[in-house]
Amino acid sequence: MARGKTVAICQFGGEFISTSDGTMTYTGGEAHAIEVDHNMRFDDFKSEVAEMCQYDMCALSMKYFLPHNKRTLITVSNDKDLQRMVDFHEDSVTVDVYVLAGEIVAHNVSNVVDNRASRTTSRTTVVDSVPLKKEKALVASMTPLLSIGDPMDDVSPHRLNSPWENGITGLGQEFKSVRDFREALCKYALAKGFVYKFSSNDSNRVTAKCKGEGCPWRIHASKLPTVQKFMVKTMNDVHTCGGETVKKRQPHIKQQWIADLVKDKLRDNPDCTPKEITTNLYQDYGVNLTYQQAWRGKELAKEQLQGSQLEAYSQLPWLCERIMETNPGSLATLTTTDESRFHRLFVSFHASQHGFNHGCRPLLLLNKISLNKCPGILFAANAVDGDDGIFPVAFAVVEAETSDSWNWFLVQLKSVVSIACPITFVSNKHNGMSEAVPRVFEGSYHGHCLHYLMEDFKKDLMGSHLMVNEFKCAAYACTAADFNSCIDRIKNISQDAAAWVLASKPNEWSNAFFRGSRYDHLSSNIVDLFNNWMLEENELSVVEMVHMIRRKMMEMIYTRREASNMWSTTLTPSMEQKLQKEIFNSHSLNVFFSSDSVFEVRDSNSANIVNIETWECTCRRWQITGLPCMHSVAVFNRTGRNAYDYCSKYFTVDCYRLTYSESINPMPDLVDTPLNGEKPLNGDSTPITVVYPPRTRRPPGRPKSKKIEQQEMEKRARPIRCSKCKKFGHNKITCKEQ
Structure with missing residues (x-):
């Protein structure tokens, strides 16, 4: 066998047996061997397996166990899955692959000896003798076997909701309120497997009927006259629909009920999608949700797990005070509107201020990030340390990107950074940035990010790869002569491209003409580390986001300080x-x-x-x-x-160590802030201002689409290039070269 190949032992025709400790074994059936490696395509592998097992290629599925794990089956469904399987078993000569023609339901070992009849279909084998409690444990252990991406019609629901069957017992049963009755009725219908509709539904009486055609099931409950309770007055507990309505949508399921079931899943898997939630709830409870129901339930569960926006914004005053208390010298500024609603937040830790003022070059990269959980924009000012690593100095959450918001951010930034020498700012073409920087930091320099400028160049002119490279060379050219040489080469390709470059103010982005000191940092791409922090945790509330940034900065400063202690060179x-x-x-x-x-x-x-x-x-x-x-x-x-x-x-290494000499101190947990109109008290019995979330409103009407004018289309046309002489301006038909 060639090196790097693994023998796949393809087993089919048998069955899985689940033991008491949750592990599974495969018994019976036949087995064949196939060599697999990284070069084999999944379609070829699946086709060969289907031909060998005489299965329909579209219906079969293939699964395998991870090494030393007999509890969870892993599905092989594409080329990457097949490569991972080979990687996981690279230390082994063989890998067991289980070929299945449909859904998997494992037998429990304690019931294998039961001789009672079992039902067998073309898709699944189910043992009738599994008791309810053992069936729950069995299904729970088999949950990883079910493919999240399978269609809903190909997955059988496992009814684990037997307590709900006793939610409604019959005539005379009392409930505390009409809400409790409706909730019990919803769970009862899910447990019994039918869908109902309301004939009447108000605060005094509720009447529901089964949606099955001709089904006589009916229940009526009303409010008692003497006490605040709801009682079942009539109930016909007979179904003739045979549970045919179970596959229909469940219109009476509440978002809170879905959120309660989803919370545990979100704790383990925060990236769980609404489609996965829909499939899992159908498997576990027989609930057939729409995508919108699952999405709303997930959002409600996330809000309850992370705290509501009202609670988050109300804790901002406390958070600002704790930042300045636990990290003396830090600045945390919060501004609100006349209605006590959140407006802007600025945070800069003392360790960041000390590191920038004493160890970093006078260079700040400004960028913005759109936020998902909380409305607004995140502004960030990042410096560059002596080893060309990002060093966050300050950040802020503002209502929108405007000239006024940038001016406010820079005013706050000016109060925490040293202005003993001119500071160079690098940013893309933010709204109002070009006017705000020279107004706040007099004598400073502002350069445009080369990355965004090149994107505009390619977008406006559809520039060729050669023109883009010459444009980049012009930006990094250190002398005017080298810059002009690059422009001449662009002119030979396209006069319009050369005119575009010269009109884009080279003194703001070219090394040859820029007056400030950028230390060869022409773009702000170095801030990708900070941007990745936000992309990974973009669903956090404003308070959680501040804590997330603080924790990552705290660990980054400690890690880099410890690493620099091992350096023995003069320079980084x-x-x-x-x-x-x-x-x-x-x-x-x-x-x-x-x-x-x-x-x-x-x-x-x-x-x-x-x-x-x-x-x-x-x-x-x-x-x-x-x-x-x-x-x-x-x-x-x-x-x-x-x-x-x-x-x-x-x-120098000494200056680098000075950058990370100060630490960000930990902070205590947040306190619960009263939201009933009372003023929460600080440690010294002084009231803290309650801050409410900003008002958000979607603009009326349908969003307008941008129309591309004919002139703009002609402007973006790619220059013609001859395939014979490789020159621009004509094609091979009109080429005059011999």
Whole structure:
């Protein structure tokens, strides 16, 4: 057998037996062997198995056990599943694959010896002798065997709701309220397997009938005149429909009932989809829900598990005070509207302020993230540490992205960062950002994110791969001559593309003309780590989101501080690697003395002037990146100087450790905030302002679709390129080349 292949022992025709400890064994049937590896496609494997077992390829399914796990069967349904199966058993020569022609129902070992008759169909084998309690345990252990993605018609419900059958006992039964009666009636119908409809339904009387055609089942209950109770007055407990209505939708199921059943599933699997909930509830309770019912029940369960928005927003004043109390020097600002509704929240921890002001380069990357759970936008200001890692400085939740909201965020940010030297901001074209930055941070610099600019370039001009690369080269070009060379190459491809680039204000994104210090960070993609935090936990309330960010920052600071204690170099690892590259490239350069501080450095093509006193080189790489370029390194080698003495202090290990020298302290659990109009009290008996959620309203009417004008269509047309001479402006038919 070739290396990397596994023998799949395909077993079929037998049955599963569930033991008392929950494990399963497969007995009986036949077995055949097939070699499988990573190169085998699932369709080929399934076709070969179907031909071997003489099963219908569309009807069979294949499952296997994980190593050392005989409780859960794993379904193989696509190429990735087949590859995972081979990976899981790479240490084993064989893997047992169970080929099934339909649904699985395992026998209980305690009932295998029972000789009573069993029913057998083409889809499933069910043992009648399984007692109810053992059947519950059996079905619970077999739940992983049922495929979540199977159609509802191919899954049989397991009725585990026998207590509900006694929810309604008959005439004279009393209930505390009409709500309790309706809930008991709903559960009773689910347990019995029928759907009912109301003939009358109000606070004083309720009459329900079975929806089955001609079925006489009927119940009537009304309110007692002397006490606040509901009593069953008449009931005809006879069904002639034979349970035919069980597959119909259940119109009387309440969202709260669904939420109660879904809560445990969401605790174990927060990403559980409404389709999975629909299938699981049908399997467990015989409840046939619509997608909307499952979605609403899930949302209600999530809200109850995570706390309602009202509770979350009411805890914000307490949260702000605890942040500043447990982390002295931090800033947590909360603003509300005249109606005491949430408006804006700004948070910056003291550890972040200290790290940025004492260890990070004066560079801030601004970005926004749309929130799902709470209405509004998240603003974030992230710095870059000495190892080119993201370092969160501050974040805020605002009502919308406007010039006013950005101005407010920057004003709060200005109060926590040092402005001893000009700060460079990098962002995409946010609404109002270009006006807000110079207004709040006078003398600062603002650059546009190259990533978003390139996306606009490709969108507006449908630029070719060659044009996009030249555009990127123009952005990273350090001198005006190199920038113009890139523009000339773009002109040779498309005059319109070159005009677009020149009109996009190169002084805001090109290294050759940008006046501030970006340290070669032309885009804000480095903040993807922070964005991933939010994408992973985007369903949290505003309070939980603040705690999530705080915990991740707390662990990040501790982890990086401990890792830096193991470093023995002068520069951080990433900067050490960059400097070594420049040292390697400097070996072939020639150095000529002009004075003690000025030198001429030549290679085979060009000459550059290096001034080691002012830390400048005419190639401008030294000034832009903060690390010596290969020309300056050649001078250091010739004069016996140490290149590490001419690196920016922000790239040293000492400065990196100073960035992460302060810690974010833990916080206590949230307190329960009264919501009945009373003012909650702080520890010193001072009242805390109650904050209510912001008002949200969907704009009236249908959302308008954007129409693409003919002029815009022509503007986005891809330039014509000849397939013969590879030049632009004509095709091969009109090509004049021989």
